[in-house]
Amino acid sequence: MINKRLIAMVPEAKAFIFKKVAANWISLLASVVLWFTVAGMLEQVLEQGTASTGFGAAFAVAAGCIVVRFLLTRLSARYTHQAAASVKARLRPAIYGKLRRLGSGYAAQFPTAEAVQLAGEGVEQLETYFGNYLPQFFYAMLAPLTLLVVFLPLSPLTAAVLFLCVPLIPAAIIAVQKVAKRLLGKYWDAYANLGDSFLENLQGLTTLKVYGADGARHEAMNAEAEHFRKVTMKVLTMQLNSVTIMDLVAYGGTALGSILCARAFLLGQVSFGGAIAMILLASEFFLAMRSLGSFFHVAMNGMAASDRMLRLLDLPEPDQGQTELTNGAITVQGLSFSYGGDKTALSELDCTIPQGCFFAVVGRSGCGKSTLAAILSGVQVHYRGSVRINGTELREGTAESLRHLMTVVSSNSYLFGGSVRSTLLEGKPDAVETELRDALRRVNLLEFVDAQGGLDMPLLERAANLSGGQRQRLALARALLKDSPIYIFDEATSNIDAESEEDIMRVIRSLKGSHTVLLISHRLANVVEADKILYLEHGHLREAGTHRDLMRSGQGYAAMFLAQQELEHPGGKEGKQPCEEAG
Numbered sequence: 001m002i003n004k005r006l007i008a009m010v011p012e013a014k015a016f017i018f019k020k021v022a023a024n025w026i027s028l029l030a031s032v033v034l035w036f037t038v039a040g041m042l043e044q045v046l047e048q049g050t051a052s053t054g055f056g057a058a059f060a061v062a063a064g065c066i067v068v069r070f071l072l073t074r075l076s077a078r079y080t081h082q083a084a085a086s087v088k089a090r091l092r093p094a095i096y097g098k099l100r101r102l103g104s105g106y107a108a109q110f111p112t113a114e115a116v117q118l119a120g121e122g123v124e125q126l127e128t129y130f131g132n133y134l135p136q137f138f139y140a141m142l143a144p145l146t147l148l149v150v151f152l153p154l155s156p157l158t159a160a161v162l163f164l165c166v167p168l169i170p171a172a173i174i175a176v177q178k179v180a181k182r183l184l185g186k187y188w189d190a191y192a193n194l195g196d197s198f199l200e201n202l203q204g205l206t207t208l209k210v211y212g213a214d215g216a217r218h219e220a221m222n223a224e225a226e227h228f229r230k231v232t233m234k235v236l237t238m239q240l241n242s243v244t245i246m247d248l249v250a251y252g253g254t255a256l257g258s259i260l261c262a263r264a265f266l267l268g269q270v271s272f273g274g275a276i277a278m279i280l281l282a283s284e285f286f287l288a289m290r291s292l293g294s295f296f297h298v299a300m301n302g303m304a305a306s307d308r309m310l311r312l313l314d315l316p317e318p319d320q321g322q323t324e325l326t327n328g329a330i331t332v333q334g335l336s337f338s339y340g341g342d343k344t345a346l347s348e349l350d351c352t353i354p355q356g357c358f359f360a361v362v363g364r365s366g367c368g369k370s371t372l373a374a375i376l377s378g379v380q381v382h383y384r385g386s387v388r389i390n391g392t393e394l395r396e397g398t399a400e401s402l403r404h405l406m407t408v409v410s411s412n413s414y415l416f417g418g419s420v421r422s423t424l425l426e427g428k429p430d431a432v433e434t435e436l437r438d439a440l441r442r443v444n445l446l447e448f449v450d451a452q453g454g455l456d457m458p459l460l461e462r463a464a465n466l467s468g469g470q471r472q473r474l475a476l477a478r479a480l481l482k483d484s485p486i487y488i489f490d491e492a493t494s495n496i497d498a499e500s501e502e503d504i505m506r507v508i509r510s511l512k513g514s515h516t517v518l519l520i521s522h523r524l525a526n527v528v529e530a531d532k533i534l535y536l537e538h539g540h541l542r543e544a545g546t547h548r549d550l551m552r553s554g555q556g557y558a559a560m561f562l563a564q565q566e567l568e569h570p571g572g573k574e575g576k577q578p579c580e581e582a583g
């Protein structure tokens with residue numbers, strides 16, 4: 001339960017823990033003085049029948065002790081909060097920073113829902129570990145030792161019996177520790193799985209409704225929730241049972257101590273005042289350990305969370321490059337990539353994309369187009385072979401410079417809720433009104449936005465109040481404002497209306513010359529004007545050339561192009577037009 005690595009991660013907490021232990025210990029000494037003073041007054045009253053001289057001083061001492069205890073209790077609570085705050089301030093950024101360093105492909109290594117649960121509830125339970133459990137752990141050892149020293153001169157037998165009973169509480173804790181660890185492991189598994197399902201079902205709710213599959217998912221989630229409830233109940237039962245045992249030891253021990261004190265008084269071994277003071281203090285022998293037992297269960301849960309947190313923090317990170325990437329030709333040599341297993345998504349790819357050129361990557365579904373985009377944009381970093389931009393290897397470049405250099409616009413670019421203005425400003429935070437309006441004009445969205453109240457037109461989450469084509473055009477306007485030297489368009493025109501598609505393609509074509517453009521498109525009519533088309537098949541580069549070259553060679557690309565034209569214009573001659581125009 002003393003995790004050195006975890007403690008080292010929150011170095012500030014050590015000082016607060018020390019101060020809290022000191023405050024609790026001084027408070028215990030104040031209790032000793034208080035109860036001995038009260039007992040002394042009682043003895044005086046019993047012996048003399050009335051208050052005598054020195055009573056006023058005794059009252060003053062007792063009142064002083066009460067005030068000291070009150071102040072120290074407040075101080076102790078403050079140290080708890082400060083320790084807890086330092087836990088939050090250290091661990092949440094550590095989790096967030098790790099996810100950032102893992103890069104946008106982090107979800108392949110660690111589920112999003114679990115990361116959120118750890119950063120939220122996991123960290124909160126660790127607050128109890130640092131703020132309560134650790135200080136109590138040290139205080140619970142100090143308190144019985146202090147009382148042993150106080151009791152020994154008065155009644156050695158009582159002191160010895162009480163002191164020997166105290167370890168029964170940690171023994172009860174140790175007895176349940178193994179069971180608790182196993183149960184809490186199960187608890188976190190069930191919690192994380194439920195979180196994953198909940199997040200996924202929520203994200204896909206519309207799809208579930210469309211297919212009428214929400215009922216089945218509902219049932220499946222009910223079963224998961226029921227499993228989580230049962231595990232939670234087992235955890236609570238275990239905690240309750242162990243608390244009952246600890247209470248039995250604490251109150252049984254206090255009762256035994258009181259009986260021994262009374263016996264020592266009757267045998268004349270201790271004065272009346274001494275016996276009363278010991279009876280009043282007997283419970284203090286156990287209270288510290290008893291509180292430790294209560295904190296133990298919450299802290300144990302925090303420890304289970306910390307195991308997972310450390311697993312996340314230990315995940316291997318992609319090497320952080322140190323070289324500034326600069327604009328220039330993209331050179332790919334012997335590029336291979338696999339998502340795991342024997343199957344390769346890309347095999348020995350070679351190509352050079354000169355600066356300012358318009359390249360297209362095409363091929364059948366699953367041939368590796370998006371994988372290439374993910375590698376070029378730094379999302380997938382574990383590739384073999386070489387990818388250089390202006391001569392610098394991609395993995396040696398800093399993430400920051402790659403972000404400046406390249407923008408990816410995909411078919412599902414995320415649009416946050418807010419306004420059109422706030423969305424556009426994500427592309428260029430210091431853009432002025434005219435720049436924002438100009439970007440909207442370029443994607444043919446200005447008129448619509450103006451009709452809806454202008455740049456401050458409100459946007460719902462994921463811009464749900466826009467049509468698919470409008471969303472995509474807005475995402476493009478945001479990307480244009482960023483004005484990066486290289487753009488990758490990954491199916492940026494899929495699933496949208498023909499008018500929006502043409503608007504977007506017009507903008508993409510206009511970037512040629514001033515920007516390097518890599519267009520990934522399943523619709524080959526869109527790539528006809530590309531300077532070079534790369535045709536992939538099962539991760540291999542099979543053909544490369546202009547549309548005209550590839551049509552002339554009459555292989556895979558030509559067959560795919562003609563098939564699409566036939567589908568779009570059945571029986572018509574239109575199918576051949578773009579080819580002839582390009583020629």
Ligand SMILES: Nc1ncnc2c1ncn2[C@@H]1O[C@H](COP(=O)(O)OP(=O)(O)OP(=O)(O)O)[C@@H](O)[C@H]1O
Binds near residue numbers: 369
């Ligand atoms: N995250 C992943 N984990 C495992 N395999 C993956 C993953 N993403 C893609 N793949 C596999 O890698 C191969 C290439 O996928 P990729 O997404 O690059 O194809 P694509 O050409 O972009 O397809 P599409 O045109 O359908 O988008 C496919 O066989 C796919 O099943």
